[in-house]
Amino acid sequence: MPELPEVEAMARIVRPLVEGRRILDCRVIHAIVTAGGARAIRRAKGRKVVAVGRRGKYVLFRLDRGWLAFHFRLSGQIFWYERRRPPKHVDVALDFARGTLGFADQRHLGRVRWLDRPEDLPGIARMGVDPLSPGFTPERLRKLLRGSRRPVKLVLMDQEKIAGLGNIWTSESLWRARIDPRRRADRLTEPETRRLAGAVVGVLRRALESCLDPAPNFRDPEWWFEDGDRSIRVYDREGKRCSRCGAGIRRVRQGARSTYYCPGCQT
DNA sequence: ACGGAAACCTGGACGC
DNA sequence: TGCGTCCAGGTTTCCG
Numbered sequence: 001m002p003e004l005p006e007v008e009a010m011a012r013i014v015r016p017l018v019e020g021r022r023i024l025d026c027r028v029i030h031a032i033v034t035a036g037g038a039r040a041i042r043r044a045k046g047r048k049v050v051a052v053g054r055r056g057k058y059v060l061f062r063l064d065r066g067w068l069a070f071h072f073r074l075s076g077q078i079f080w081y082e083r084r085r086p087p088k089h090v091d092v093a094l095d096f097a098r099g100t101l102g103f104a105d106q107r108h109l110g111r112v113r114w115l116d117r118p119e120d121l122p123g124i125a126r127m128g129v130d131p132l133s134p135g136f137t138p139e140r141l142r143k144l145l146r147g148s149r150r151p152v153k154l155v156l157m158d159q160e161k162i163a164g165l166g167n168i169w170t171s172e173s174l175w176r177a178r179i180d181p182r183r184r185a186d187r188l189t190e191p192e193t194r195r196l197a198g199a200v201v202g203v204l205r206r207a208l209e210s211c212l213d214p215a216p217n218f219r220d221p222e223w224w225f226e227d228g229d230r231s232i233r234v235y236d237r238e239g240k241r242c243s244r245c246g247a248g249i250r251r252v253r254q255g256a257r258s259t260y261y262c263p264g265c266q267t
Numbered sequence: 268a269c270g271g272a273a274a275c276c277t278g279g280a281c282g283c
Numbered sequence: 284t285g286c287g288t289c290c291a292g293g294t295t296t297c298c299g
Contacts (some may be wrong), residue, residue, distance in 0.1 A: 001291085001293085002292075002294065005295090006292090032275095032276085052289080057293080057294095071293080072293085073275095073292095073293045073294070074276090074277095074291065074292065074293055075276090075277080075278095075291090075292095105276090105277095106276085106278075107275090107276045107277045107278080108275085108277080109274055109275065109277085109293070109294085110293090111269060111294090122295090123294075123295085144291095148269095148270095150269090151268075154270090157293095159294080162288095166293070167291095167292050167293085169292090170291050181293055216297045227276060235292080236292090241292090247294095255270090255271075255272090256271075256272060256273085257291090257292090257293095258290090258291090258292095
């Protein structure tokens with residue numbers, strides 16, 4: 001489920017728990033999340049976590065030798081607990097001196113990988129620009145959009161172009177920029193592109209703030225990001241009133257998934 | 268190269 | 284209550 005803001009929040013909250021600490025043991029409970037790399041994952045045993053970061057929707061642990069990459073897909077989660085009292089659905093557990101970090105995914109779609117270098121993962125090697133980095137400028141976005149005849153929504157979600165946007169925050173960004181998600185990417189005007197770039201950054205910053213306040217509590221087996229104050233204007237609001245113009249929010253299918261937009265003010 | 272659709276899993280919501 | 288169907292915020296793979 002998590003997109004860039006949620007993943008960034010998870011990286012920040014997990015950082016003080018594991019950075020500088022040694023992984024005393026690495027246990028694979030459900031090998032499916034290692035995508036055939038269960039053996040490799042266990043190499044993390046005995047390694048020290050040097051740094052915690054995020055690339056796109058990945059959380060990366062840089063170890064004193066090698067890397068661990070976590071991807072949450074739709075339902076992946078992180079827990080912090082006492083080794084002998086694990087929460088449900090933990091697939092990979094990293095034991096530290098002062099606690100255990102669990103990667104859990106009820107649906108088993110998430111992935112944990114051991115890597116020599118982050119670029120060994122194609123999804124990371126081919127990753128596009130991070131929308132919260134200085135490299136994400138209106139000019140950069142313009143170049144990305146100019147090269148595609150696809151609907152602008154699908155281009156924004158293409159991780160090889162822009163890394164970190166998913167279905168929710170893409171819909172929200174387009175609403176904020178007042179652009180119809182079905183528009184052909186290469187037909188956006190320059191002012192629209194500038195507006196869109198600003199909207200993406202604004203939406204993600206605000207979402208990150210709300211993901212951090214209140215911050216997720218990995219010790220709580222029920223934790224999840226607060227949905228209430230996430231400033232959602234169109235996502236999952238089909239039939240409800242647009243807060244800007246009062247028209248009814250619509251849902252359409254794009255790339256086999258739902259897009260929400262306001263037909264009144266997104267043109 | 269590009270775009271579309273299916274596959275990967277499980278559980279929840281909904282209609283009958 | 285039970286059953287079937289559809290849906291889910293992501294990514295990879297396959298196919299035309």
